[in-house]
Structure formats: C-alpha cells, structure tokens
Amino acid sequence: MGLTYAAGKSKSGTSVNDGPPVTYDQIDVKNQYSLYLEPGSLLSDNTLLYGKVSLEKGKAAVTAAVAKDSKSKSVSGTGYGVGIRHMLDKSKFVQVEFMKVGYKSIRFAGETTDIKFSSTLGTIGIGMKF
Numbered sequence: 792m793g794l795t796y797a798a799g800k801s802k803s804g805t806s807v808n809d810g811p812p813v814t815y816d817q818i819d820v821k822n823q824y825s826l827y828l829e830p831g832s833l834l835s836d837n838t839l840l841y842g843k844v845s846l847e848k849g850k851a852a853v854t855a856a857v858a859k860d861s862k863s864k865s866v867s868g869t870g871y872g873v874g875i876r877h878m879l880d881k882s883k884f885v886q887v888e889f890m891k892v893g894y895k896s897i898r899f900a901g902e903t904t905d906i907k908f909s910s911t912l913g914t915i916g917i918g919m920k921f
Contacts (some may be wrong), residue, residue: 823849845870868894
C-alpha cells in the first residue's frame, strides 16, 4: 500500500462542447493524490512484475476555448495499471509503469453537460529502497 502526491498537472482531456457558447479547450488535473495497492510477482531475484489499483483525488481545471475562462472543481476516480521494477543493487532500483485513471463526471454550476475525462500515464523512475 502506498500514497503518492503529484505537484504538477496532467492533461486529462480536450474539446468538451457544452453547447453554445461554452467549449472547453483543455482539462488538467492538478494536486493529485493517490492511495494504491501494488500486488506483484517476482520474475527473478531482482525483478518484480506488479499490478496497481488506486483511488485518486485531485482538482480538475478546465479552460474555455473562446474566453480563456478557467474553472476548477475537486474530482475523484479510480486507476489501474501495471509496472516492472528491477533492483540494480540492494538499495537502488529502476522501474517502468503504465496507469489508466478514470474520473467521475463533474458539472459546473449553471451548465447543462457533465464532463467525464480520464488520464493515461507512463512513468520511468529511479528509486531507493530503505
């Protein structure tokens, strides 16, 4: 079980049309928190193949195409993925991971359309085991 926080933002959608006059250019998810489980299986003494399931929280920021108006709202969702981690020595490792996160639909006050979006993430990492 683990907990992660991403300080940056991930692009999670484009071109949502809410009818005239609102069209959203871009949807970003900022300040993402993830609580996850990573069950795995050893492929060798140094290599782990793992699956990942997660609960996700963050803030969706949408930007309107014409007015460049921006709105934000808290969102939550679930994710699933797969990764491989290889130990270089007793404390250092490299890993590659792919995740798909689907968020629950949101609707802003005064609008008629729900916005549903997702993120597909790929990471390459270097880490240390303590």
